Amino acid sequence: MINTICYFFSFLVEAIILWQYSSNLFPARRTPQRKLAVLCGLYFILFCVSLSDSIWINIILYFLLNFIFLLTQYYLIWYTALFHSSILTAVMAMSELVVYGIAKHFAPRFLDNGREFYHLLFFSFFSKLIFFAVTYILIHLMKNSKKDAGQHDQSVFLLVFIPLTSIFIMLTFVSIGESVLLPSSLDWMVTMGAVLLLAANLLMFEINHYHQKKNMEFAEIQLLLQKESDSAQYYKMLNAQNENQRILIHDIKKHLQSIDLLNEQREYAKISAYIRQLVLSPDLKEFSRLCDHEMLNSILCRYMQRCTDSHITFHADIRSGTTDFIADNDLTSLFCNLLDNAITAAGIIPDSFIEINTSKREKTPFIVITVINSCRKNPFLCKDRQLTVNKNGHGFGLKSIRKVVSKYHGNLQMYYNDDTLTFHTIIALKQ
Incomplete structure (x- = not known):
């Protein structure tokens, strides 16, 4: 029962982190009350399934439920929601692996013996602390481009492969560690491997963010060039219109003389047609x-x-x-x-x-x-x-x-x- 409280605490912190991450980066599709209700429902399912103590099921379900929450509660394209869900899953999993590796170096039977409450509390507290710190960094890295959140290129879908691969490697490390008592040197290597995997994912994330930023800058340059082209064409057309109007004004005396001549001849139909032709002349239209x-x-x-x-x-x-x-x-x-x-x-x-x-x-x-x-x-x-x-x-x-x-x-x-x-x-x- 007391271990269940630790699990509840862990999932509560993870839900809060997901809420902060998504609310800071993505435009909301639903009201806060609706989002909170969906988040509580999804994480209650996750909490219930976690009692089975199956690491693989917990990781897969965590990934899927985060994906569902992001896709249904925010304006995100499905492959962008998939990318962010995989990033969160990878960071969460590798945060736990780092704490697990360090703890096992000092206590080889750490989390054994029915998952002793104090060990489990220590593990939950420090792993979620690392998880929160890393997601906080990610939020600030991406916050400047919030207005374009959810509109990433489809290449984001290909990047999902990297965090998912990292999660598989991490779970392999954990399975080996639980099946075989590793010497302390290998525990350190596993821990360093988890740290390097986490760093690689963050580096990949930053590189992708950098390329998105450069693409936006290139698009802005193209837009400026388009503006210059449109403005040049606009003023060129305006000058041509003004020139045609000056020519028409110059010839207006001749047009009035022709109308006067038609009036003397009582050609009223021709006068009406002549005036209509002048009024409908493109030289008198307002293009500007x-x-x-x-x-x-x-x-x-x-x-x-x-x-x-x-x-x-x-x-x-x-x-x-x-x-x-x-x-x-x-x-x-x-x-x-x-x-x-x-x-x-x-x-x-x-x-x-x-x-x-x-x-x-x-x-x-x-x-x-x-x-x-x-x-x-x-x-x-x-x-x-x-x-x-x-x-x-x-x-x-x-x-x-x-x-x-x-x-x-x-x-x-x-x-x-x-x-x-x-x-x-x-x-x-x-x-």
């Missing part, structure tokens, strides 16, 4: 301000110019403040790929058009982005109704669009209207 978001405005102006050059009617209705929460790199990936696909599909059709709208769904945290464009053929060609990459252009950049939608916990819907020959893309993003 399509929305109040500077980055998105530059992107839309650039694509509006492309549409004008391709004789595609372009209309944008971007409501104020609807895209402020989207990071500039995600904004570029999302809208550029959407408009690239739309222009590719609409560019080969006479009298084609593209409409793009953003609006806030009332009483919800969702922003809705809608793109409608002319499209001659239904791009859903396969029998399973999956969108295919074809000459209409849809499919290119689709993975990038889905990645951004997933990052903002949104939803993507696409369909083709056979009656109007238009392709519709509807995206809902959560603020």
Whole structure:
């Protein structure tokens, strides 16, 4: 009974460490009360199973239950949850092995004799102390990149192999130590092996974190280059527009004389057509301000110019403040790929058009982005109704669009209207 109290204390500390680790690093999917209830339920299962004294079952179950908790209670991709669960399991297991190896050097029969209470208490206290110290270091190493937690590259899945291998080696050491009485020199070697395994896992973790940071810096540089390119194109287009307007203003006297001549001849229909032609002239259109978001405005102006050059009617209705929460790199990936696909599909059709709208769904945290464009053929060609990459252009950049939608916990819907020959893309993003 008294040993059961030690087990309860151990799992309580491990649950607290998991709570601190996950709460500091990942965006929560559930309320704190819901998370606490799930955590207590999972660790109660773990506590009950631990009474069987099977090391292998305890380690495997600890890994699986941590994975379930991270995946269900936080916004994490499954392979990222798998990676962090394996890291926590490896650190916990090797912390216990370090204390076990050191203790066995001074007391060869340590934790024998029915797992004596004081020995078990000593083992639990110091192993959890090391576990807490290492996870505290990990939290501070990763805390600067909290905003990108859960959005790691799929290469993280391959790194899971390292901590899982370390856990297997550690369990092998423990099994050998419990089966054979090792000389003190080998006890020290086992202890040093556990320390080196722990250090190797931490080093691997730091190297992965370093590469993630460098990838983010590279993406930021690419974004700056994209901004410069968009700004240059925007101001070039603005200068061209101003030049055309100056030419039109210069010729306005001649246009008024022509209208006056038509008026003397009582050609009222021709006067109306003439004025309409002047009013609809692209030289009088306002290209410079399509929305109040500077980055998105530059992107839309650039694509509006492309549409004008391709004789595609372009209309944008971007409501104020609807895209402020989207990071500039995600904004570029999302809208550029959407408009690239739309222009590719609409560019080969006479009298084609593209409409793009953003609006806030009332009483919800969702922003809705809608793109409608002319499209001659239904791009859903396969029998399973999956969108295919074809000459209409849809499919290119689709993975990038889905990645951004997933990052903002949104939803993507696409369909083709056979009656109007238009392709519709509807995206809902959560603020």
